[in-house]
Amino acid sequence: MRDDAGQGEFEFGLKPLWLRAQAGDEAAYRDCLLRIATRLRGYLRRRMQGLPDDVEDLVQETLLALHLQRGTYDPTLPVSAWVLAIARHKLVDLWRRRGRRDDLHDALDDVDETQLVAASEETGTQRDLDKLLQELPEAQRVAIVLTKVEGLSVAEAAQRTGASESAIKVQVHRGLKRLAQRVRQ
Amino acid sequence: MKTEALIDLLARGAGAAPKHAVERRLWPVALLGLGASALFGVLVLGLVPMSVMMEANWWFKFAYAVSLVAVGGWLTARLARPVQRLGWPQLVLMTVVAAMGLLGAWHWFTAMPELRLAELLGHSWKTCPRNVVLLSVPPMAAAFWALRGLAPTRPRLAGAAVGLFAGALGAAAYALSCDELSMSFVAVWYTTGIAIASALGALLGPWLLRW
Numbered sequence: 282m283r284d285d286a287g288q289g290e291f292e293f294g295l296k297p298l299w300l301r302a303q304a305g306d307e308a309a310y311r312d313c314l315l316r317i318a319t320r321l322r323g324y325l326r327r328r329m330q331g332l333p334d335d336v337e338d339l340v341q342e343t344l345l346a347l348h349l350q351r352g353t354y355d356p357t358l359p360v361s362a363w364v365l366a367i368a369r370h371k372l373v374d375l376w377r378r379r380g381r382r383d384d385l386h387d388a389l390d391d392v393d394e395t396q397l398v399a400a401s402e403e404t405g406t407q408r409d410l411d412k413l414l415q416e417l418p419e420a421q422r423v424a425i426v427l428t429k430v431e432g433l434s435v436a437e438a439a440q441r442t443g444a445s446e447s448a449i450k451v452q453v454h455r456g457l458k459r460l461a462q463r464v465r466q
Numbered sequence: 467m468k469t470e471a472l473i474d475l476l477a478r479g480a481g482a483a484p485k486h487a488v489e490r491r492l493w494p495v496a497l498l499g500l501g502a503s504a505l506f507g508v509l510v511l512g513l514v515p516m517s518v519m520m521e522a523n524w525w526f527k528f529a530y531a532v533s534l535v536a537v538g539g540w541l542t543a544r545l546a547r548p549v550q551r552l553g554w555p556q557l558v559l560m561t562v563v564a565a566m567g568l569l570g571a572w573h574w575f576t577a578m579p580e581l582r583l584a585e586l587l588g589h590s591w592k593t594c595p596r597n598v599v600l601l602s603v604p605p606m607a608a609a610f611w612a613l614r615g616l617a618p619t620r621p622r623l624a625g626a627a628v629g630l631f632a633g634a635l636g637a638a639a640y641a642l643s644c645d646e647l648s649m650s651f652v653a654v655w656y657t658t659g660i661a662i663a664s665a666l667g668a669l670l671g672p673w674l675l676r677w
Contacts, residue, residue: 305482314473341472346677348476350617352487353547366548370619374676405468410475413467428479435479457476 291320292361299360303351313360314344320361321368328372335375337406338464343371345461349454374465413460421456424449488546488616495612496539499605499632503639507601511643523647526569530652531638533562534660538631542609545624546616559630563657570653577650585648591655594644598659599666602629602636606667610674618675625671626664633663 295316302310321340329336346367354363414422414430427438428449439446484490518524540555577585588594609628618624637656646652 302480303483305480307477307480310480311473311477314477315470318469318473337469341467341469344469344472344476346617348480350487350548352484353617354483355547355549358549358551362549363547366619367617370548370617408467410467410471425475429475430478432478453479 288361291316292359295360299354300356303354303356314347317347317364318344320364324365324368325372332379338408339368339371339375341406341408342461342464343368345457345464346371349458349461408464413463416463417456417459420444421452421459424452425456428453488543491612491615492539492543492546492609495605495608496535496631496635499608499635500535500638502604502608503601503635504642506604507597507639507643511597511640513642514645518645518647521647523649524641526649527644527647527652527656528638528641530562530566531634531641531656531660534559534634535631535638537562538627538634541627542613542624542631545618545620545627546613548617548619550620550623566649566653566657570650573649573653582650586650586654588646588648588651588655590644590646591651594640594646594651594655595659595662597640597644598633598636598656599662600636601639602632602659602663605635606632606663610667610670613675614677617677618671621671621675622668623671624675626668628671629664629667630660632667633660636660636663 295313298309298313298316302313318340321343322336325336325339325343326333329339347364350367354360414425417425423442424438424444427433427441428435433441435446435449438444438449442449444452514524537555537559541552541559544550544552544555574582574586606628609632610625613624613628637660640659641656646655
């Protein structure tokens, strides 16, 4: 990948943090995801020049996929290779979906020129997290809100809802999976 | 939604990454698939007599199928991850198939010329590949299900690996009820059945393995 200069430096900074994150260090994990998001933004922006408004959507979709699949990371491999393989997969998936839709809707040439200017920093997306959470089944939504928005531990969330700890974990995972599916549409 | 808000959500209470995610998802499927195929094969087609199982050639046949199950499972596990290293499993796959090919060729050339064709076709060459493919259906469904929860980024190749794994499981199960003992028969017809299952997997992969 010749157009991905700085890959070595990125990997060098990321790998030790990532290994700590995999072992359960949440601060390290958050830091990793922030670094990865920046990297993904650059990677995707270069490849999505016709769809600048979709870049951040795909960054978020890729982050969700990374999180759900973090168990498939193999520590003998570079983290960046793993991250970019998933990003590439998501990009191909987007092209395929878009390719079909663009046949039905307006061609890229019809897009207003001013919309093609990409913002230089993160602008967020049109998606509303609260609204996405509202669409989840009750048990999944509650599990996510308690542990991931309010920041309760799994044990506390289990006590609050009367569900078992493993049930809470399962609901969180299922909820995030469903969120990833919703975000992909 | 700000991306940072999503990152906060993902990182909070994230805990450690699941360990052995690929193995934990594929092993039960392998065992279940083997059980289902073997049971199905033995119930529908019956078990070969003990005397056939005493033959070394029967064991060669069974070992061929089991080796392909192992290498198919290995390839599937490698392709279940976003970055694949396929060198070793591919080499082993080629070695196993080549070894069976050599064994089949040796059997062909050492047989009496007038018997060669009969040895190659056996009494069941028309049904063998079909039965192998049919017995590969339950493990193929299970393996695709398992892979859908993992992260294959090359769906066609991953599908082919699933097909190889399931086809070989089908062949191992079929070996329990197939009394053909000629190595040239196994080299051609078993391999054909497994190859058909693998091609079927490659066709289904891009369709089933989207995420």
